[in-house]
Amino acid sequence: MTLTLVKSPDEAAETEPLTLAALRHEIDLLDSEMVALFQKRLELADRVGRAKDAPTGGYVKLRPDREQAVLAHVLQGARPDTRDAVEALWREVVGHGLARQGQLSVRVWAPVEPARAFDAARLRFGRAAELKTERDPQAALAFAAEGKGVAVLAINAGDPWWMGLRREWAALSVFEGFGRDIPTSLAVGRIDPGALPRGDRVLVTAGGDAGDGSGAGRRGLDTHHGWTLSLTSAPVVPGGPEGCVGAIA
Template sequence: MPHSTLQQVWPAPLDVSPEQMALAALRHEIDVLDDQLLALFERRLAIAARVGKAKDAPSGPHVKLRPDREQAVLDRVLAQSEPDNREAVESLWRQIVGWGLARQGRMQVQVWSPVEPTRAFDGARLRFGAAADMRAVRDPQAALKWASEGHGVAVLAVNAGDPWWTGLRREWAGLSVFDGFGGETPTALAVGRIDPAALPSGRRVLVTAGGDAGDGSGIRRRGLDTHHGWTLSLTDAALPVGGAEGCVGAIG
């Protein structure tokens, strides 16, 4: 009778039970998988560093983010995963992508959320991973200026007492919204110098004049905030960034 793999790896003492032997075999299998995962992860990090050097970037200061590519990778991976594993897979993949981006320069994230800071931080941490350097700030306008200079990403709360988002149509027109946190109706938005061609496919973010009455465009919108005749909203309409409709970004 041929020797089993278990007998080859662990010479079993006479007082080891079959249950203990089975547990040892499972642990050995995990150890082997861990070694394989480590080798693949380090290989991915090395390739990510090369990708950073090869990326096409918009002119001027910018952050090395491709939300469209990240969305495509995550969607592909989730489509292959078991339904019961998808939450864990998404969390893991966010960390993997975050550490890959860190090889191109550690992501800097400023968070302004005076009402629910923990919720905004949790959403940003899930999105950018543990590799991101995150800190809370007190002034959303200063965070917008910092992001407009290409230093990093600003995650800013909406409906929190400061209509910072109106500036996306004026002094901060070089910034784009590229993600939202807080569920189906976002309570915070991520803003940065993102190449408009790299924005995710999904709901467009609008900043328009007209308040709750709308601007007469006929586009169906979901309101997020209003201020003195200005409205921040989402729409499913496929609108270009910077057009007359007031599109300032997209949420995947």
């Protein structure tokens, strides 16, 4: 005959806290390891900042192409249910690393749903960046043109500021889009053209949005007096005759 030992309610109550304590102890150990790894990464970021060549032409220190490649590598090891959390954590880590080389300043203009645009910019650039709102898109563009920071501006918000990317703000490039399928705002800055991310090219052109001569169609984002802001998958060159003013991943 086999005897089965049944724990009393008092014994079960004593076992549960021990299990919880063990789990909390394991979390404490992981927290200590994470802090040590984070500090080591900051030290390596400092060394990279001192070793790399300083950008010429007044470009900001951001390398969207490098960030895109590293983030893709990081997300390969993330489970589908943790991808958003992993990306948010990674952007915070990178943001603090960049801040060691000088705080990044971001100006946000979004007259419609400003909190949404501000939150998207905060997620993209991290809490180490300095974020401020602007009431005037031209002021945000002028700030970005100085090369000391970047601007995040809403589109389809009643102001065709993007037309200036082919005119007085030609030194600025689009390097990020915010929105799931169709961008609702764009980030611009003095970005080295060779550091733009791989992805859709952003076009500012006169006329419609039927195509760009490469066989690739355009997806319109905004229009104003015969001018169109659109995306294309064609590998057009920024600053070229096609009207490419940047790229988004």
